[in-house]
Amino acid sequence: xxxxxxxxSFRLKKRDPEISEKIVEKLLxxxxxxxxxxxxxxxxxxxxxxxxALALGREFFLGxxxxxxxxxxxxxxxxxxxxxxxxxxxxxxxxxGIPAAIFLAEYSPDWLRNFxxxxxxxxxxxxxxxxxxxxxxxxxxxxxxxxxxxxxCIVAGWLILAVMTLPHVISISEDSIRAVPKxxxxxxxxxxxxxxxxxTKVLLPNARSGILTAMVLGMGNAIGETMAVLMVxxxxxxxxxxxxxxxxxxxxxxxxxxxxxxxxxxxxxEHALFALGVILFIVVAIFNLITTAVIRKGAKER
Amino acid sequence: MTVxxxxxxxxxxxxxxxxxxxxxxxVGYVFINGIGVISWEFLLTSPYRFEYGGIFPQIIGxxxxxxxxxxxxxxxxxxxxxxxxxxxxxNLITKSVRFxxxxxxxxxxxxxxxxxxTFLVYYLDFGICMLSGGLALGFxxxxxxxxxxxxxxxxVPKxxxxxxxxxxxxxxxxIRSVVLKSAYPxxxxxxxxxxxxxxxxxxxxxxxxxxxxxxxxPKSIFDPVASLPVYIYMIGTKGHTSAAYSRTFGAxxxxxxxxxxxxxxxxxxxxxxxxRMSKR
Numbered sequence: 001x002x003x004x005x006x007x008x009s010f011r012l013k014k015r016d017p018e019i020s021e022k023i024v025e026k027l028l029x030x031x032x033x034x035x036x037x038x039x040x041x042x043x044x045x046x047x048x049x050x051x052x053a054l055a056l057g058r059e060f061f062l063g064x065x066x067x068x069x070x071x072x073x074x075x076x077x078x079x080x081x082x083x084x085x086x087x088x089x090x091x092x093x094x095x096x097g098i099p100a101a102i103f104l105a106e107y108s109p110d111w112l113r114n115f116x117x118x119x120x121x122x123x124x125x126x127x128x129x130x131x132x133x134x135x136x137x138x139x140x141x142x143x144x145x146x147x148x149x150x151x152x153c154i155v156a157g158w159l160i161l162a163v164m165t166l167p168h169v170i171s172i173s174e175d176s177i178r179a180v181p182k183x184x185x186x187x188x189x190x191x192x193x194x195x196x197x198x199x200t201k202v203l204l205p206n207a208r209s210g211i212l213t214a215m216v217l218g219m220g221n222a223i224g225e226t227m228a229v230l231m232v233x234x235x236x237x238x239x240x241x242x243x244x245x246x247x248x249x250x251x252x253x254x255x256x257x258x259x260x261x262x263x264x265x266x267x268x269x270e271h272a273l274f275a276l277g278v279i280l281f282i283v284v285a286i287f288n289l290i291t292t293a294v295i296r297k298g299a300k301e302r
Numbered sequence: 303m304t305v306x307x308x309x310x311x312x313x314x315x316x317x318x319x320x321x322x323x324x325x326x327x328x329v330g331y332v333f334i335n336g337i338g339v340i341s342w343e344f345l346l347t348s349p350y351r352f353e354y355g356g357i358f359p360q361i362i363g364x365x366x367x368x369x370x371x372x373x374x375x376x377x378x379x380x381x382x383x384x385x386x387x388x389x390x391x392x393n394l395i396t397k398s399v400r401f402x403x404x405x406x407x408x409x410x411x412x413x414x415x416x417x418x419x420t421f422l423v424y425y426l427d428f429g430i431c432m433l434s435g436g437l438a439l440g441f442x443x444x445x446x447x448x449x450x451x452x453x454x455x456x457x458v459p460k461x462x463x464x465x466x467x468x469x470x471x472x473x474x475x476x477i478r479s480v481v482l483k484s485a486y487p488x489x490x491x492x493x494x495x496x497x498x499x500x501x502x503x504x505x506x507x508x509x510x511x512x513x514x515x516x517x518x519x520p521k522s523i524f525d526p527v528a529s530l531p532v533y534i535y536m537i538g539t540k541g542h543t544s545a546a547y548s549r550t551f552g553a554x555x556x557x558x559x560x561x562x563x564x565x566x567x568x569x570x571x572x573x574x575x576x577x578r579m580s581k582r
Contacts (some may be wrong), residue, residue, distance in 0.1 A: 038441055
């Protein structure tokens with residue numbers, strides 16, 4: 001081929017819009033893969049750092065004493081505290097959040113709903129550190145004044161965490177109550193059932209899976225929450241399984257934040273803290289997987 | 303309606319009221335206790351001797367961290383959203399991308415902080431600095447930018463795209479000049495909401511960016527940087543004087559004000575946008 005012709009054909013090819021389109025698509029695809037890459041890196045690095053402690057086996061998973069100066073890393077009391085704090089907070093959030101969701105979905109006039117909804121959305125975003133400090137000054141202060149002791153305790157953690165999970169519980173429950181077909185409700189009312197009977201016998205049972213999803217998601221959030229809990233929960237030097245709701249406690253997240261500045265890099269202490277991170281990651285991931293599975297099932301049924 | 307029915311409604315309404323009250327009590331309490339310490343001197347000087355002085359480096363530091371975070375998360379998030387909404391075939395790879403985005407959104411912030419500490423600070427050897435903190439924050443809000451942008455892109459009516467393609471305009475050009483142009487308010491709303499999340503995040507920044515009390519401004523992205531949330535944590539938990547308490551509330555007030563401004567602007571943008579869309 002003549003040289004000039006080859007140049008011309010090359011330039012033609014370059015102008016061909018198909019190719020630049022393909023390049024753009026491939027580029028976007030590669031950038032999209034970054035999310036996968038980040039998650040895989042997180043998993044890999046967390047396990048790499050946590051492995052030496054996870055490899056302790058029974059001593060780590062079933063050990064009752066967490067005392068780094070003695071190289072004792074038993075996580076049982078910390079995990080138990082995490083669940084106690086998470087479950088309690090969730091119950092409080094549910095007791096307030098589900099009725100609130102029913103009100104928003106069924107009874108609230110539009111103007112009131114347009115006021116409450118943005119407030120609930122803003123509540124999600126109040127920085128957890130601010131909420132924690134508020135809890136430290138107000139809630140912990142109140143408990144200290146009324147019941148003595150330091151005031152930093154499980155109840156304080158419940159209350160502050162409940163405020164943090166409440167918005168999630170309200171939004172998801174409201175959506176699932178709204179998703180119950182209107183005809184169900186009308187049929188029930190037409191049969192002469194009262195409003196409250198309709199709610200308890202028709203709306204709530206039909207919205208059950210959505211509300212359970214909200215609970216599971218809220219549980220994941222509550223256990224993974226760090227700063228707010230850390231500031232009000234007390235964090236005793238040696239974690240123990242609490243015997244009263246006014247006892248201080250030590251949860252997974254607060255242990256990591258408090259001890260990581262003192263842990264020597266590469267020591268077993270540091271590995272143990274990363275192993276706590278791995279456990280936290282797995283627990284929260286399980287909760288999230290349940291949530292997405294339920295949501296997906298619900299979407300298929302509809 | 304019987305009295306009993308009315309009582310039930312009242313009870314339900316009271317529950318909803320608690321959620322609203324929680325917001326106003328927290329914000330109100332912080333406002334009342336924090337407003338006294340707010341002055342130009344507090345906002346524009348550096349802290350000294352732990353709990354004295356102002357919070358200027360903390361404010362600037364928070365803004366710098368968020369800027370780095372957005373520089374990382376927005377281009378990546380937007381590219382992913384465009385791909386997922388416009389190009390992605392319905393196959394295993396797309397499904398797994400969506401799955402991993404969900405995973406990333408669910409990872410607790412403290413785990414992202416730990417990852418930032420081992421990967422960015424030690425493995426890549428960035429050290430405790432603005433770059434590490436910003437990138438770790440970026441990992442955290444990336445899924446939110448992807449989701450919000452994808453939602454916004456999907457609300458653009460199909461007809462717009464088809465009209466543009468029918469005029470012989472290439473797909474990428476259509477996306478750039480038709481789809482993104484009408485989706486941008488939604489995208490910006492999503493980014494702003496992510497920004498609100500990032501600016502109040504403490505655990506990630508605490509482990510990767512600095513001690514929060516640095517009395518100086520960062521000179522490069524490899525300098526440790528102070529930030530408002532970490533400052534609140536340090537002063538609030540370790541200072542026990544009244545000066546420390548009032549400064550913590552002052553800093554909290556500044557942080558809440560920043561967050562509220564961002565969120566209210568985002569909600570306003572979204573409302574205006576949805577109203578415009580529904581008018582069509």
